Amino acid sequence: MSADAELAMLADICGIFDRFRDLEGVSRPTSPDTQRALLHACGQEVGSAAEVRDTLAALRAERQARVVPEELVLVSGAPRAIPVAAPTDWHLVLEETAEAHAEGRGETEISLPGLPMGVHHLHAKQGKRSSVTRVIAAPARTPSLKDVVGAERLWGVVAALYGLRSDRNAGIGDFEDLAQLAEVLGPHGASFLGLNPVHALGWAAPEVISPYSPTHRGFLNANHLALDAASARGADATDDLIDYAAHAESHRAALQAAFAAFQGTAPEGARAELAAFAQNGGKMLRDFARFECLSTRHGPDWRRWPAPLRSPDTAGPAVPPDALAFHIWLQWQADLQLGQAQARAQAAGLSLGLYLDLAIGARRDGAEAWSGGDAIARAVSLGAPPDHLSPAGQNWQLAAYAPRGLAAQDYAPLRQILRHVMRHCGILRIDHALGLNRSYWIPDNGAPGGYIRQPFEALMAIIAIEAQRAGTVIVGEDLGLVPDGFRDRMADQGVYGYTVLQYEKTDDGSFRSADDLRVQSLACFGTHDTPTIAGFHTGRDIDWWHHLDWIDANGHSRARRQRARETAELLGSSEGGSDTGTAADLAVAVHRALATAPTALAAVQLDDIIGAQEAQNLPGTVDAHPNWRRRCPVAVADLARHEGLARTAQIMTRAGRSLDTREI
Secondary structure, three states: OOHHHHHHHHHHHOOEOOEEEOOOOOEEEOOHHHHHHHHHHOOOOOOOHHHHHHHHHHHHHHHHHOOOOOEEEEEOOOOEEEEOOOOEEEEEEOOOOOOEEEEEEEOOEEEEOOOOOEEEEEEEEEOOEEEEEEEEEEOOOOOOHHHHHOOOOEEEEEEOHHHOEOOOOOOOOOHHHHHHHHHHHHHHOOOEEEEOOOEEOOOOOOOOOOOOOOOEEEEEOHHHOOOOHHHOOOOOOOOOEOOHHHHHHHHHHHHHHHHHHHHHHOOHHHHHHHHHHHHHHHHHHHHHHHHHHHHHHHOOOHHHOOHHHOOOOOOOOOOOHHHHHHHHHHHHHHHHHHHHHHHHHHHOOOOOEEEEEEOOOOEOOOHHHHHOHHHEOOOEEEEEOOOOOOOOOEEEEEOOEOHHHHHHOOOHHHHHHHHHHHOOOOEEEEOOHHHHOEEEEEEOOOOOOEEEEOOHHHHHHHHHHHHHHHOOEEEEOOOOOOOOOHHHHHHHOOOEEEEEHHHOEOOOOOEOOHHHOOOOEEEEOOOOOOOOHHHHHHOHHHHHHHHOOOOOHHHHHHHHHHHHHHHHHHHHHOOOOOOOOOHHHHHHHHHHHHHHOOOOEEEEEHHHHHOOOOOOOOOOOOOOOOOOOEOOOOEHHHHOOOHHHHHHHHHHHHOOOOOOOOOO
């Protein structure tokens, strides 16, 4: 057998796709260089033909020696029979316990009783052979809207938290602004308030401002901590763009002063609450706080640190106790404030409260990658091949989970992140949910990118466990090159899809009728990466493409003509609509389509409610466009009286999307 054939066989065993279809439907084979790079990323030794042969033989021998497969996913509470080839002695240990929960001997099968939710371990022995199997017991589906709030058609608003404007924040929207905005929306019949990811970005990396490039997804961004405005002023109330540097200088000094005051004057009750938070946070919280301290001293990229510090297992405890305590205190305060925002949102009438966003990954130089050990793939970045979202493809410089490494840790890194994020939300959006099925990895060595299969069934079971425990509805962002059957499988698991009207088109290029949109999905006009309704109407995104020389004058004219046709179609497709009108008319038409569509959830962007033209982010740019810096033109306190909000709420209520269907 040739070396390339053995390499291909090893790649197949490890879940590496031998090819994929691109945007044009062309089959793209996975090269040997890519196979080798992706296998290396998974921790396999493939530096030579001999190593490939030895690794392949070892994996085959490991499989043959097993009594029961390495992993089983089953429905919690339901008995399950596991076939075995010979008489087998067995016992099962539940997670976080040491004693056998059930045991027996099976001649032809192992008869497991109904198990509680969790990741358990089945110990099986046949003669001299023995093996341990990971048993994931999970609900058959994630919670539905009906399960959580007793309704099936709701609406809400999505906003950029960092851009919320008030006369009391420090220049960046904070958790108090979030709570106040929820209190504005509740009386208007909204059921949720969505926001960008609020993951920690890294104390030593103040230049990182994208909420989709976190240092760790299990912790919160301290920039959003609400402090007294007099001690933390960071921007003039009239500024249209966020000055992150000014905010960092004043806000961080105020946080440090507040912590010093806490240390000196905090009552015993508050100290006990902080101690309990630190205890419950466990190793993940301690490692995160250590990373923040070490990064302050050695720089934000742990890969450039002295060798002993590049792993939490070898870094030692050598960080100042007060510095460590400060970062734990920050997370405690952020957790308290976000939790209070969720409680106030629900008290104001938002049945689901907050709708949070889980980024697809964390930065490769950040805390999550540093503490992930073998669960993190080596020398590759998450990305995407060319598709309609980015014709040039994308390299996100985010860490990827190595399937075998993550499974070997019983999926604990992911479970802990999900548990933390779901703690304070009624809906969780999983960014780029396609990554639960397969991930596109881009090697550092210049080899072309390729797809690797993820343990979809196990990952969905882990999500279902945590969602059930938290009572959280799951939305999976399923845009891009979607594999056949993927959306159906997600729906069968209870996950709501993600329907973006701007991308919903038929084969002839016309917009899909709102009546034909997926029922089990959240529908919206656009995202942070697309033009707002007003920007769509004026072709603002097209003007940006021309300004950045992405299209020439002829391309600009063609795109403008196409956009005019699309706008006319959207205006004319609504009941009583016409093919001419203003941006406000287009907003009414779009919101009416969202309201009357059969989709379970309808999300309206705050930018579209107030008629903002500029998008929050322009994919493919870093500094050429003011990404993640735009402040909302309307202050939170003034939104309650904004005619755009009243008009949108009335459209939604008349369509039966409000739990309280009285006229507004």
